[in-house]
Amino acid sequence: MNYPEQLSTLDSSLPDETAAMIEKIIEAWSLLKTRQPLVQCITNSVATNYTANILLAAGASPAMIDNPFEAESFSSICSALSINLGTPTSEQMQAMQISAETAQRLAKPWVLDPVGYGPVLKWRSDMVDALLAFQPSVIRGNASEIGGLAGAQVESKGVDSTLDSTAVYAQAKSLLAHAECIAISGESDFILSRQLEQVVQVNGGSELQPKVTATGCALGALIAAYAAVSPVTIATIAAHVHFAIAGKLAHAQSSQVGSFNVAFIDAIFSLDADTIREHADLKFLAP
Numbered sequence: 001m002n003y004p005e006q007l008s009t010l011d012s013s014l015p016d017e018t019a020a021m022i023e024k025i026i027e028a029w030s031l032l033k034t035r036q037p038l039v040q041c042i043t044n045s046v047a048t049n050y051t052a053n054i055l056l057a058a059g060a061s062p063a064m065i066d067n068p069f070e071a072e073s074f075s076s077i078c079s080a081l082s083i084n085l086g087t088p089t090s091e092q093m094q095a096m097q098i099s100a101e102t103a104q105r106l107a108k109p110w111v112l113d114p115v116g117y118g119p120v121l122k123w124r125s126d127m128v129d130a131l132l133a134f135q136p137s138v139i140r141g142n143a144s145e146i147g148g149l150a151g152a153q154v155e156s157k158g159v160d161s162t163l164d165s166t167a168v169y170a171q172a173k174s175l176l177a178h179a180e181c182i183a184i185s186g187e188s189d190f191i192l193s194r195q196l197e198q199v200v201q202v203n204g205g206s207e208l209q210p211k212v213t214a215t216g217c218a219l220g221a222l223i224a225a226y227a228a229v230s231p232v233t234i235a236t237i238a239a240h241v242h243f244a245i246a247g248k249l250a251h252a253q254s255s256q257v258g259s260f261n262v263a264f265i266d267a268i269f270s271l272d273a274d275t276i277r278e279h280a281d282l283k284f285l286a287p
Helices: 016-035 048-058 071-077 090-105 122-134 143-149 171-177 215-227 232-253 257-270 273-279
Strands: 038-042 061-063 080-084 110-113 138-142 181-185 189-193 199-203 281-285
Touching: 016 215, 016 232, 016 273, 016 281, 038 048, 038 071, 038 090, 038 215, 048 061, 048 215, 048 257, 071 090, 080 090, 080 215, 090 110, 090 122, 110 122, 110 215, 138 143, 138 215, 138 232, 143 171, 143 181, 171 181, 171 189, 181 215, 181 232, 189 232, 199 232, 215 232, 232 257, 232 273, 232 281
Parallel strands: 038 061, 038 080, 080 110, 110 138, 138 181
Antiparallel strands: 181 189, 189 199, 199 281
8 A cells, every 4th residue: 555645646648558457447346346245254353343344345245254163164155255364363273274275175266364474473374384275366465474475584573564565576476376466565566466477566545554453454355355256366456456546535635544544444435437547556567
């Protein structure tokens, strides 16, 4: 999620590939609103309520089913799955494995958010490594998490990133062996995909977003929601654009964290095709 002062509204001279991608994003947004997919979220205790509210505002239907006794049956009926390692419990860890295996077996899209991945938090990091065997559709995280998962030597402050996303996306290519898309959040968001030769950079958002708990966690769930109705690559880009536009518009209304957060959820809810065309800011970069 990025900073609005670095941005300008797109003009009518967009490259053909960018204009075509924006139209695909609009189609994905429309499908999300009309189909209201059921998204299973195994997420952290800090993010549960916020993630559910973001999904509801975007048009999806959240279900926070995170125990091993219900995991397989619910993963069998949901449209997509989001797994977040933010504050894992022993039961959640079991549910993650069951749900990821079920999603892979039934060819359902699922998103892995390796929160806090690295040598300090070995228990959760070992689980992330194990979950890769179930081929997540998307791996998303901040630069430190993605860099660490890709094998880079990075430092992290808790679960916050200490790296710029631009420094990591080249290293993240190796992760495409495990997932169709890799998404790296930062001042600019970068999306790598098996389907694209280029890297997609998404601009927008606000520097206030990292000051609101669980925005990144909710983004992972929103990717899952979009992936329930659209191809994975389009879904990943669409979710990032949705967040980036909402952050940019919310920042224009408020520079205070509390009121920004309310405006952000409102902007997630009120997004429409015209707003996407006016404010979507993305570019294709050489890999």
